[in-house]
Amino acid sequence: MDSEDRPLHPIERDDREDGRDETVNERADRNWDELLQELRVMQTGTQILTGFLLAVAFQPRFEDMDAFQRDVYVVLVGLAALATILALAPVGMHRALFGRQRKPQLVRVAARIVRIDLxxxxxxxxxxxxxIIDFTVNRSAGLIALVASIVVxxxxxxxxxxxxRRARNDIHER
Known part of the structure; x- marks a missing residue:
């Protein structure tokens, strides 16, 4: 399929479906600003969790953790590092692509990275x-916390x- 024949991603279309009168570049700028706001929130939470995890290893009670808890801890440190790297990737990409008229593509890729980071x-x-619940209470409570967290x-x-989305579609169908 020729690049001119491929369907356009919503960020690349110059449609007016959402009622905004904006060009492709204006839409990309707006979407980039919204992504940056999301990244700021994500980074703050990730930094707090990462700081907590890094401090845990230097606490006296760290030695009281069993093998399972230490394994989970190591996985969590890896996830914290990955979350940080993913949150910073769009900023690094922006810097590499700055001034090269690639904002619509940058926004599309950055939005995918943000979904993965979530x-x-x-x-x-x-x-x-x-x-935390496993260590402070017991394994059963930890498993309950695991399931409850996933459900939430x-x-x-x-x-x-x-x-x-369904409610909005129902309103528009009436």
């Missing part, structure tokens, strides 16, 4: 919650947006 941050948050994330990050 999955990593969800796993990190669930893992940290599980580890699925509910708020997947189910709720789906319901909002």
């Amino acid at each position: 999955i990593v941050i969800a796993a990190l948050t669930v893992g940290v919650t599980t580890l 994330i699925v509910g708020l990050w997947i189910a709720m947006p789906t319901l909002v």
Whole structure:
């Protein structure tokens, strides 16, 4: 398929479906600004979790962790590093592409990276919650925290947006 024949990604279209009167570049600029706001929130949370995890290893009670807890801890440190790298990737890409008229492509790729980072941050948050409850209470409570955390994330990050989209579609169909 020729590049001119391929369907355009929503960020590349100059459509007026959402009622905004903006060019492709204006839309890319707006979407980039929105992505940056999301990245700022994600980075703050990730930095707090990462700082917590790094401090844990230097606490006297770290030695009290069993092998499973230490393994989970190491995985969580890896996830925290990955989340940080993913959150910084769009900024690095922006710097590399700055002034090269690639903003629509940058926004499209950065939006994918942010989605992946959200999955990593969800796993990190669930893992940290599980580890803390497992260590401070017991393994059964840790497993309950694991399941509860997953349910909350699925509910708020997947189910709720789906319901909002459906409600909006129902309103537009009337």
